[in-house]
Amino acid sequence: MLQNIRVVLVNTSHPGNIGGAARAMKNMGLSRLVLVQPQDFPAHDASARASGADDVLAAAQVVETLEDALVGCNLVLGTSARDRRIPWPLVDPRECGSKVIEHARQGEEIALVFGREHAGLTNEELQRCHFHVHIPSNPDFSSLNLAAAVQVLAYEVRMAWLAASDEPSKVEKFEATSLRSSELATTDEMELFYEHLEKTMVQIGFLDPEKPKHLMARLRRLYGRSAVNRSEMSILRGILTETQKAARGEPHKRKDQ
Ligand code: SAH
Numbered sequence: 001m002l003q004n005i006r007v008v009l010v011n012t013s014h015p016g017n018i019g020g021a022a023r024a025m026k027n028m029g030l031s032r033l034v035l036v037q038p039q040d041f042p043a044h045d046a047s048a049r050a051s052g053a054d055d056v057l058a059a060a061q062v063v064e065t066l067e068d069a070l071v072g073c074n075l076v077l078g079t080s081a082r083d084r085r086i087p088w089p090l091v092d093p094r095e096c097g098s099k100v101i102e103h104a105r106q107g108e109e110i111a112l113v114f115g116r117e118h119a120g121l122t123n124e125e126l127q128r129c130h131f132h133v134h135i136p137s138n139p140d141f142s143s144l145n146l147a148a149a150v151q152v153l154a155y156e157v158r159m160a161w162l163a164a165s166d167e168p169s170k171v172e173k174f175e176a177t178s179l180r181s182s183e184l185a186t187t188d189e190m191e192l193f194y195e196h197l198e199k200t201m202v203q204i205g206f207l208d209p210e211k212p213k214h215l216m217a218r219l220r221r222l223y224g225r226s227a228v229n230r231s232e233m234s235i236l237r238g239i240l241t242e243t244q245k246a247a248r249g250e251p252h253k254r255k256d257q
Helices: 015-027 044-050 054-058 093-104 146-164 172-177 187-203 215-225 230-247
Strands: 005-010 032-036 061-063 075-079 110-114 131-133
Touching: 005 015, 005 146, 015 032, 015 044, 015 054, 015 146, 044 054, 075 093, 093 110, 093 131, 093 146, 110 146, 187 215, 187 230
Parallel strands: 005 032, 005 110, 032 061, 075 110, 075 131
Antiparallel strands: none
16 A cells, blocks of 8 residues: 555755655655656765665656656645645645545555755646645744655654554554453452462461451452553462462572572
């Protein structure tokens, strides 16, 4: 789906920005870069700023006109740092992300167009776009660095893509791999733990079965509040087992002691 999305940079003057854009794209899973009349490309600065996204640079297509860059595109979104005279359908980066993914998943071709560092896109170029995208920046200082603008849009596209493909976007991804251990301990596991805890406390002389003083109720309240998960439960059970061994004068689990 992400291969259907091309990033078009128009008449870029600093090769470093081309490299920065390539890196931003690769970080977010985009790979198709099209350069319309770049002023200095290929260049050392571009590769330096790409730091590892050289493959995106190497595959970049260099063309003469915006029209050439947009061949085969079904949907074109042009970015602009400021309001233009002619009102145009305007979306914010988040709406842009979902629009792009909505169309990409139908197999359509999409272009995100970025303008010159000093002058942005011309009105004529903007009029070739179905939508305009404005990053809602500080109105007194609205113009982002070109590569930073590419980063913002590429990120929104990625978030929309993750949501559409049900890919986990957060730490959940990591947790999903150890899903069982991050699940809350079940009530029966908690009951076994309380039994173990009570026995251990009696064994070490902390709990007097003749005068329990609501100790178990208090501890149930404490652990109940903690939402103990399975891996935490096994730590707690491990501590109790080792405490019991120590109370019986048996050797420690750790061999270095
Ligand atoms: N002086 C230019 C600024 C160009 S910044 C102008 O007023 O248009 C270079 C490019 O970065 C812009 O053409 C656009 O593609 C992108 N960009 C920078 N800030 C942006 C913003 N706030 N919203 C959308 N795109 C932005």
